[in-house]
Amino acid sequence: MFDLIRKTLLTGVGLGVMTKEKVEELAGELSRRAQLTQKEGKDLVEELLKESDRAAVALRAGVSDAVRATLEKMDVATKRDIDALGERLTRVEEQMSPGDDGAQVE
Numbered sequence: 001m002f003d004l005i006r007k008t009l010l011t012g013v014g015l016g017v018m019t020k021e022k023v024e025e026l027a028g029e030l031s032r033r034a035q036l037t038q039k040e041g042k043d044l045v046e047e048l049l050k051e052s053d054r055a056a057v058a059l060r061a062g063v064s065d066a067v068r069a070t071l072e073k074m075d076v077a078t079k080r081d082i083d084a085l086g087e088r089l090t091r092v093e094e095q096m097s098p099g100d101d102g103a104q105v106e
Contacts (some may be wrong), residue, residue, distance in 0.1 A: 023048045 027048050031041035071078065077085075 020049060020052075023052050 024045055027041065027045040030036070031044060036044065
């Protein structure tokens with residue numbers, strides 16, 4: 001029974017967004033209900049916290065990828081695009097600056 005509960009929790013998407021306190025609270029409740037030993041309860045908390053961290057990292061990466069893909073579809077300029085354009089503009093301004101002959105560019 002304990003293993004089934006543990007596996008169910010580990011596969012839950014919500015685990016990635018749970019706070020440490022909520023994970024510990026949930027593990028404590030499961031420990032009491034499943035009548036786990038203190039060591040089993042502690043192991044469950046540690047495993048749930050590790051899995052929660054992994055799920056949170058995966059969730060952030062997924063959101064970042066989705067945002068990036070959406071921006072690409074919308075054809076929105078990225079920071080890299082704007083920075084490249086700024087560098088290009090700087091080069092053009094340098095080329096247009098007055099030379100040694102004193103000629104002015106307007």
